[in-house]
Amino acid sequence: MLSWSWKLLACGLICSAGCADRHAWQADGWRPEGAPQRVVAGSVLAAESLLGVIPAGRLAGAHVFAADPDYSLVTELVGGVSLVGATPEQLLSVDPDLVLVDAYTRAETLALLGAAGVPVVRTRDPKGFKDIAANLRMIARVTHLEVELEVVIDEMVQRLHEVTKRGQAFGSWRLLSLDGALHTYGAGSLFDAVVRASGAVNVASERGVGAFRKLDIEEVLAWRPDVIVLSGQPGQAAPNWIHQFPGLGLLPCVQQQRLLFVPGPLLSTTSHHLVAAAALVQRQLQGWKAP
Amino acid sequence: MTAVIANMLSVQLGNAAVLHGVSLEVGPGELVLLAGRNGAGKSTFLRCLVGALRPDAGSVQLGGEPTASWRPRARARELAFVPQETDVPFDFTGRELVTMGRHPHRGRSEGLSSDDHAAIDRALTLLDAHAFADRAVTTLSGGEQRRIAVARAIATEAKLLLLDEPTNHLDLEHALQLVQLLRDLADQGHGVLVASHDLNLFAPRCDRAVLLHDGRVYVDDAPEHALCSENVEHVFGVKAAAPTEFFPRDFTL
Amino acid sequence: MTRRLPLLLLFALIVAASLHLGFARERPGVGALLAWMFSWTGAFDAPDDADRFVLGMIRAPRLLVAVFGGGALALAGTVMQATFRNPLASPDIIGTAAGAAFGGALAIVFGWADLGVVVTPLMALAGAVGVTSLVFALAGAHGRFTVANLLLAGVALNTLFGALTSFVVTFAFDNYTASSRVLFWLMGGLDARTWQHAWITAGGFLLFSMLVWPRARELDLLTLRDDSAHSLGVDAQRARRTLVWWACGLTATTVANSGGIAFVGLVVPHLARLMVGPAHRVLLPTAALLGAVLMVASDLGCRVAPVGWNLRLGVVTAVAGAPYFLFLLARQRRGLAL
Numbered sequence: 001m002l003s004w005s006w007k008l009l010a011c012g013l014i015c016s017a018g019c020a021d022r023h024a025w026q027a028d029g030w031r032p033e034g035a036p037q038r039v040v041a042g043s044v045l046a047a048e049s050l051l052g053v054i055p056a057g058r059l060a061g062a063h064v065f066a067a068d069p070d071y072s073l074v075t076e077l078v079g080g081v082s083l084v085g086a087t088p089e090q091l092l093s094v095d096p097d098l099v100l101v102d103a104y105t106r107a108e109t110l111a112l113l114g115a116a117g118v119p120v121v122r123t124r125d126p127k128g129f130k131d132i133a134a135n136l137r138m139i140a141r142v143t144h145l146e147v148e149l150e151v152v153i154d155e156m157v158q159r160l161h162e163v164t165k166r167g168q169a170f171g172s173w174r175l176l177s178l179d180g181a182l183h184t185y186g187a188g189s190l191f192d193a194v195v196r197a198s199g200a201v202n203v204a205s206e207r208g209v210g211a212f213r214k215l216d217i218e219e220v221l222a223w224r225p226d227v228i229v230l231s232g233q234p235g236q237a238a239p240n241w242i243h244q245f246p247g248l249g250l251l252p253c254v255q256q257q258r259l260l261f262v263p264g265p266l267l268s269t270t271s272h273h274l275v276a277a278a279a280l281v282q283r284q285l286q287g288w289k290a291p
Numbered sequence: 292m293t294a295v296i297a298n299m300l301s302v303q304l305g306n307a308a309v310l311h312g313v314s315l316e317v318g319p320g321e322l323v324l325l326a327g328r329n330g331a332g333k334s335t336f337l338r339c340l341v342g343a344l345r346p347d348a349g350s351v352q353l354g355g356e357p358t359a360s361w362r363p364r365a366r367a368r369e370l371a372f373v374p375q376e377t378d379v380p381f382d383f384t385g386r387e388l389v390t391m392g393r394h395p396h397r398g399r400s401e402g403l404s405s406d407d408h409a410a411i412d413r414a415l416t417l418l419d420a421h422a423f424a425d426r427a428v429t430t431l432s433g434g435e436q437r438r439i440a441v442a443r444a445i446a447t448e449a450k451l452l453l454l455d456e457p458t459n460h461l462d463l464e465h466a467l468q469l470v471q472l473l474r475d476l477a478d479q480g481h482g483v484l485v486a487s488h489d490l491n492l493f494a495p496r497c498d499r500a501v502l503l504h505d506g507r508v509y510v511d512d513a514p515e516h517a518l519c520s521e522n523v524e525h526v527f528g529v530k531a532a533a534p535t536e537f538f539p540r541d542f543t544l
Numbered sequence: 545m546t547r548r549l550p551l552l553l554l555f556a557l558i559v560a561a562s563l564h565l566g567f568a569r570e571r572p573g574v575g576a577l578l579a580w581m582f583s584w585t586g587a588f589d590a591p592d593d594a595d596r597f598v599l600g601m602i603r604a605p606r607l608l609v610a611v612f613g614g615g616a617l618a619l620a621g622t623v624m625q626a627t628f629r630n631p632l633a634s635p636d637i638i639g640t641a642a643g644a645a646f647g648g649a650l651a652i653v654f655g656w657a658d659l660g661v662v663v664t665p666l667m668a669l670a671g672a673v674g675v676t677s678l679v680f681a682l683a684g685a686h687g688r689f690t691v692a693n694l695l696l697a698g699v700a701l702n703t704l705f706g707a708l709t710s711f712v713v714t715f716a717f718d719n720y721t722a723s724s725r726v727l728f729w730l731m732g733g734l735d736a737r738t739w740q741h742a743w744i745t746a747g748g749f750l751l752f753s754m755l756v757w758p759r760a761r762e763l764d765l766l767t768l769r770d771d772s773a774h775s776l777g778v779d780a781q782r783a784r785r786t787l788v789w790w791a792c793g794l795t796a797t798t799v800a801n802s803g804g805i806a807f808v809g810l811v812v813p814h815l816a817r818l819m820v821g822p823a824h825r826v827l828l829p830t831a832a833l834l835g836a837v838l839m840v841a842s843d844l845g846c847r848v849a850p851v852g853w854n855l856r857l858g859v860v861t862a863v864a865g866a867p868y869f870l871f872l873l874a875r876q877r878r879g880l881a882l
Contacts, residue, residue, distance in 0.1 A: 180658065180721045181728070182736075214724075214854060216847075217736045218568065218598055240658040246601045246738045343774040364777035372775035380629050381767050381822035391765055395777045399758075401825065440772070447776070 025119040025142075032119065035144035036098035040084065040091055044072050045123055046100035048271035049139050051077040053148045061094040073265050073273050088112040100139060102270070126270050127211075128193040129160055136272060156272040160197060163278045167199020173285050175260070176203040176225035177267075180241040182215045190274060191229075191267070197278040200227075200285060217245045227285070228253055231268075232261040234284070260284050293354035293369050294318035294482060295340055295451055301348035302335055309335045311506045312349065317484045319450060322477035324493045324514070325486040327503035328527060333486040334375060336503070337453050340484070341372040353451075367395035371449035375456045377440035382427040385439040389414055389424070392446035414446040417472055419465070433460035441469065451482045458489045467544050470496055494518055495541065502526045549820055553833035557611070560840040564607050565599060568847060605742035606734050610843045611836045612742075612749040613798040614808060618835025619753055620794040621809030622816070622828060626763040627784045627791075628691055631817075634810035635795035638698040638788065639675040642705040644799040645730055647671025649709045652726045653716040661740050664729075665800040672796035675701055680785070691784075732803035732858030734843050741801040748797025752790045753832065759787065760824040767822070805858050807865030808835055814872070838864075 038060035041047040047066035051074045061082040065071040084090040088109050103125040113120045121142050123135045133153050140149035177185050185191035186209030195202040203225045243249045266277050302310040309332045338344040342358045351358045393407045415421050418438040458466040473483050474496045500517035502509040504526045510517045523531040566574035576595045620635040647667040651657040657664045682697040716722040765773045770780040816831035842860040849855040
């Protein structure tokens with residue numbers, strides 16, 4: 001009985017030691033004293049936000065995906081920047097004084113970087129264009145690039161405004177995003193924000209689907225979207241898997257080739273480039289004239 | 292007139308030679324006792340006789356033909372075997388297990404003929420097993436399971452019966468009943484070969500006794516000669532004294 | 545009562561099948577189904593094209609895969625338990641399911657699955673047959689094998705192909721769609737089944753059950769020890785090998801179309817044996833019907849469960865099967881027979 005309680009006490013002490021004291025940079029609104037000179041963009045969002053804006057030489061490293069055309073929109077801007085993976089060893093190997101990561105980076109990585117004394121700032125998972133702007137402002141604050149990134153935000157807002165205005169004159173297009181396993185993006189997702197900005201309707205959020213969900217084939221057939229949005233190159237042929245789901249090939253939108261392809265990295269970006277997706281969607285819909 | 296004849300049987304299991312040139316014949320109308328120490332090769336020999344084990348040398352003949360050339364069902368109608376282990380992992384009733392003994396006689400048809408029913412009932416009667424025939428065998432005692440297994444062999448109506456330690460687990464009354472049954476079957480014309488440790492029960496009632504020693508036939512003769520003191524001492528390493536007042540007794544039903 | 549049980553189960557199956565066809569979150573519902581069935585009398589209007597399509601092209605094949613797949617798995621389990629003389633045997637032990645999982649995973653990860661509906665089932669079949677052959681090859685020495693060797697080879701290859709499947713999945717890590725498809729495949733599921741899946745499953749069931757059914761009595765005899773079976777005229781070794789292959793065929797054609805389904809092959813024969821006893825003449829059809837009912841009911845559960853759960857068929861059957869084993873364990877501890 002006694003030995004049991006000693007074990008419990010020991011466990012408690014170890015656990016509390018593990019819950020390290022909060023670092024300064026974990027406080028909201030933190031701004032470093034001097035402008036960081038060796039910034040690592042440890043996520044595609046950070047890379048897309050900083051590349052082209054941050055002065056050369058201040059960017060010590062970028063996530064490997066930033067140079068991967070399947071994931072990144074800024075592959076031409078990566079240039080001579082060192083590419084690192086999201087592991088602590090690789091991130092520390094370029095001797096950073098600030099690391100920017102996103103919601104997908106593991107807690108262990110953050111803890112290890114913090115223990116090494118490297119400030120780590122995490123962007124939030126955006127649900128709409130306002131969140132994207134908020135992320136940009138946070139990045140601006142911690143890199144001392146407020147002026148430059150405010151310009152970027154203004155451009156995004158301006159473009160968004162134009163797209164939205166044009167979209168108000170549209171007919172009501174009903175869009176549904178699908179992938180090879182019948183996943184879709186619904187209410188609260190960035191795709192939803194894009195669709196709304198372009199002036200169309202996201203069938204999934206109309207039907208109460210949350211941010212991301214796998215659909216049943218019966219649901220897709222019952223909902224009968226006007227357009228199916230897919231990841232791919234605009235103008236490409238329908239993917240093979242469409243014909244593997246019973247009835248999908250018989251939908252009017254598939255028969256009429258009303259398949260809207262958006263390049264993968266653009267469809268899934270979480271940076272200000274997303275507004276280009278809304279513009280692309282709108283252009284395509286205008287090309288088809290009526291739903 | 293079917294007899295089972297083993298000729299110069301040799302069997303090697305792994306690295307050990309279990310049987311060396313064993314020859315033995317069992318014909319109709321006789322009850323033969325096969326005895327020997329543990330590991331002498333009795334079970335192996337019986338398995339060779341029934342064709343479950345192929346010998347490395349020598350031959351086994353059934354009714355003049357090599358056993359291996361018989362079609363399995365025809366052979367099963369002539370030769371029945373009760374091995375030492377007869378446990379069944381599923382809840383068959385005793386009657387269902389005895390019914391399996393009619394398999395060699397049943398064709399594609401599913402029903403049991405009147406002959407089948409008669410054979411099953413007769414077998415259960417002879418083994419005094421009617422009382423527990425309709426219970427699941429997993430609920431029966433070791434001795435009751437043994438009697439069901441023997442009943443199954445009898446239900447095949449085979450002329451030749453091979454039994455490996457049939458009196459294991461049986462109480463005195465049922466062991467005697469079984470020995471008496473085998474004696475009666477032999478008198479009726481069956482050929483019965485029994486491997487057993489129960490020398491006292493079988494010796495007075497068998498026609499021949501065969502002692503296996505070190506994988507060879509040591510003696511094959513009438514029981515009073517085969518089981519004389521010298522032979523018993525040589526094969527079993529045990530002195531056979533004259534019966535005393537106390538034990539062994541000669542039991543009868 | 546025992547003799548009428550298969551009929552009762554057949555009735556239960558019809559009820560379950562009707563619910564499966566008619567009960568759903570969206571239309572068409574039970575009303576449309578009934579209207580269609582009785583539309584020939586003129587008293588009801590036939591449902592419109594869209595409803596007919598859903599009923600006939602989406603729900604019907606899914607139901608058929610559930611019925612024939614569940615029946616096949618239960619039959620396979622019954623055969624395995626008899627031939628291995630062990631109530632805990634199941635079709636998984638000789639590597640069939642692991643091979644099928646591996647074949648299907650390969651097809652999905654490397655994109656061949658998109659070439660046609662039958663690609664994944666065929667590759668899964670090839671995997672199942674390949675691994676089972678390997679198990680036999682490893683276990684057999686000069687054509688005669690012991691049950692122990694077969695089981696050891698089965699365990700070894702199950703482990704190996706489980707690891708290989710995981711290895712294949714790591715290739716798909718960055719491709720979210722492929723990795724989720726593989727995961728759903730491994731957990732089993734009947735969504736988006738087409739008539740091609742239904743034909744393969746039904747064909748496999750009919751073919752192999754016709755091969756197994758005449759040997760019902762032989763299966764009874766195989767539960768005896770090999771020597772006893774031999775003395776009654778049954779070549780236990782050869783019979784075991786043949787029947788295990790038929791069990792493998794039943795399992796492979798099902799798992800190829802439904803992914804990995806746990807427990808049906810293990811638990812259903814037990815339940816059936818509890819209901820009608822161990823004689824295979826009655827046990828085989830009872831187990832097949834019971835397996836079909838269970839599979840249809842589980843799939844119905846998957847379809848009407850809250851949407852966000854993403855409930856998979858293999859998960860439901862495992863969750864339903866595990867408590868049964870705890871129950872068996874409790875019986876064991878109280879000294880009752882397994």
